[in-house]
Amino acid sequence: MASSTNTTLFGLNVLVTRPREQADGLCALIEAAGGRALRMPLLEIAAVADPSTAEALLSRTDQWDWLIFTSTNAVRFALQIIGGSYAPPPSARVAAIGRATAEALAKAGIRVDLIPKPQFNSESLLASPEMADVTGQSILIVRGEGGREHLAQTLEARGAEVVFAEVYRRILPEMDIAYWIDLWRQGRIDVVTITSGEALNNLMLFLGEARHEFTERTPLVVIGSRIEKLARDLGWHHVIGAEPASDQAITETIIGLAETKRAAQDLQTSR
Numbered sequence: 001m002a003s004s005t006n007t008t009l010f011g012l013n014v015l016v017t018r019p020r021e022q023a024d025g026l027c028a029l030i031e032a033a034g035g036r037a038l039r040m041p042l043l044e045i046a047a048v049a050d051p052s053t054a055e056a057l058l059s060r061t062d063q064w065d066w067l068i069f070t071s072t073n074a075v076r077f078a079l080q081i082i083g084g085s086y087a088p089p090p091s092a093r094v095a096a097i098g099r100a101t102a103e104a105l106a107k108a109g110i111r112v113d114l115i116p117k118p119q120f121n122s123e124s125l126l127a128s129p130e131m132a133d134v135t136g137q138s139i140l141i142v143r144g145e146g147g148r149e150h151l152a153q154t155l156e157a158r159g160a161e162v163v164f165a166e167v168y169r170r171i172l173p174e175m176d177i178a179y180w181i182d183l184w185r186q187g188r189i190d191v192v193t194i195t196s197g198e199a200l201n202n203l204m205l206f207l208g209e210a211r212h213e214f215t216e217r218t219p220l221v222v223i224g225s226r227i228e229k230l231a232r233d234l235g236w237h238h239v240i241g242a243e244p245a246s247d248q249a250i251t252e253t254i255i256g257l258a259e260t261k262r263a264a265q266d267l268q269t270s271r
Contacts, residue, residue: 008255009035015192017042017199022072026193029251035258038189040180042199042206044171045073048145051081054165057140058082064092065137068125068151071097074142075104077167086110097125098245120245121224122151135159145169170198177206184214191254194222195245197230204234211235221253 012035016023020041027037048054057063058078067088069075079086086108088094093113096102098120102112116124125131139155141147142165152162183189192214194200200222204211215235222228223245231239242253 007034009033009258012036012254012258013038013188013190014254015040015189017192017194017203019043019045021045026247026250029247030254033251033255035254038183040175041173042202043196044173045077045144045168046171047077047080048166048169051167054078054142054167055081057163057165058086058142061089062091063138064089064140066095066134066139067092068095068139068141069097069101069105070122070141070143070147070151072100072104073144073168075101075108078142078165079108081167093130095125095130097121100246119224119243121226122148126151126154131155131158133158137161139163140165142167172202172205175206177208181207181210184218189214189218191257192218192220193250193254194220194227194231195250197227200227200230200234219257221250221257223250 009030014030014035015038016027016030017040018026020039022045023037023039023041027039030037058081069078088110094105094110095114095116096105096112097116099115101120102115105112114125114128114130116122116128118124134155135158137160139160139162141152141162145166145168147164147166152164155162180189192203194203207214212235216237219238219240220231220236221240221242222231223242225241228239228241240253240257242249
């Protein structure tokens with residue numbers, strides 16, 4: 001476990017690609033285990049340009065059977081749009097995709113009725129008994145602009161009426177990619193972490209023609225089978241999925257990689 005020692009990741013450089021405001025937790029765990037966290041945010045998160053539609057949807061008091069919050073950003077920006085506090089309609093139940101999302105809702109005083117398990121994703125939510133028969137129900141999905149359609153399409157196929165409250169947007173950040181490529185070529189990036197498909201696509205876009213240098217030799221730690229498949233499809237050779245989708249699981253997966261590498265080096269040395 002990451003908490004058992006402060007040298008487990010000694011000498012390991014880990015690229016953390018979470019948005020700037022969401023990277024602190026993972027970076028702290030990596031550094032507590034003796035590693036070096038390199039912050040390279042591949043997404044910027046901002047409020048939608050026009051929040052009026054989302055505000056109107058969230059303000060309805062008798063419309064929804066379910067409110068589904070897809071991420072901590074969905075909670076954060078919904079609260080921002082609605083004025084800092086939110087009370088769901090009394091008849092509505094609330095689902096949170098992810099433990100961190102549930103914690104953000106609880107911190108805001110919002111009761112959470114459903115957290116999908118074993119994985120904290122849309123597929124596990126859809127497999128929950130509560131979502132098996134939603135015929136005639138009205139469901140509001142609180143998310144970012146341009147999110148996945150699978151959840152809504154499946155719920156609609158099961159007879160629900162689904163509406164989106166899009167409360168934030170993802171922006172491609174500006175960065176000096178030449179600096180990062182040079183750092184990588186110097187052998188100073190040992191592991192890459194990715195927590196969204198958008199971030200992975202942005203990384204491949206930034207790397208351009210240089211991508212093959214790194215996808216062949218650098219371990220990539222991701223969350224969720226969907227991102228794992230995407231990474232393999234994009235050419236990454238060494239992809240490891242962390243379960244569940246949490247900073248702790250990501251850190252423990254990196255520790256496992258480091259220990260495996262160290263054991264292989266010890267074996268080579270002993271020969």
